[in-house]
Amino acid sequence: MSKIEVSKLRKMNTVNALEKISKYESVRRFNESYCTADNLQQRKIDGLGCAIAHYAGWDGLQIMKIFAASLEDANFHGECEKVREWIAKEDAKMNFISSMV
Numbered sequence: 001m002s003k004i005e006v007s008k009l010r011k012m013n014t015v016n017a018l019e020k021i022s023k024y025e026s027v028r029r030f031n032e033s034y035c036t037a038d039n040l041q042q043r044k045i046d047g048l049g050c051a052i053a054h055y056a057g058w059d060g061l062q063i064m065k066i067f068a069a070s071l072e073d074a075n076f077h078g079e080c081e082k083v084r085e086w087i088a089k090e091d092a093k094m095n096f097i098s099s100m101v
Contacts, residue, residue: 061090 056062064087071080 061087061094064090 068080068083
């Protein structure tokens with residue numbers, strides 16, 4: 001998937017974009033390894049992880065924010081708070097580095 005295609009997908013509805021990227025990643029991963037019923041769920045999870053990374057532009061901080069939103073939506077509030085603390089620490093590091101430049 002080219003950078004142009006990914007940038008177009010970012011402008012789409014988030015769910016539609018993730019579905020398209022996930023399907024692409026699933027096909028690519030299927031072609032890379034033999035799929036059995038035992039690893040089908042893991043392939044879906046891997047595809048979604050790749051889709052999120054693509055959607056976030058491989059920005060770790062954005063991926064962490066998506067993860068926090070997912071935890072909150074699933075009512076894992078304590079875990080979400082820990083991830084938000086990590087995000088705050090990373091934001092502070094980035095701001096410190098930016099101020100030195």
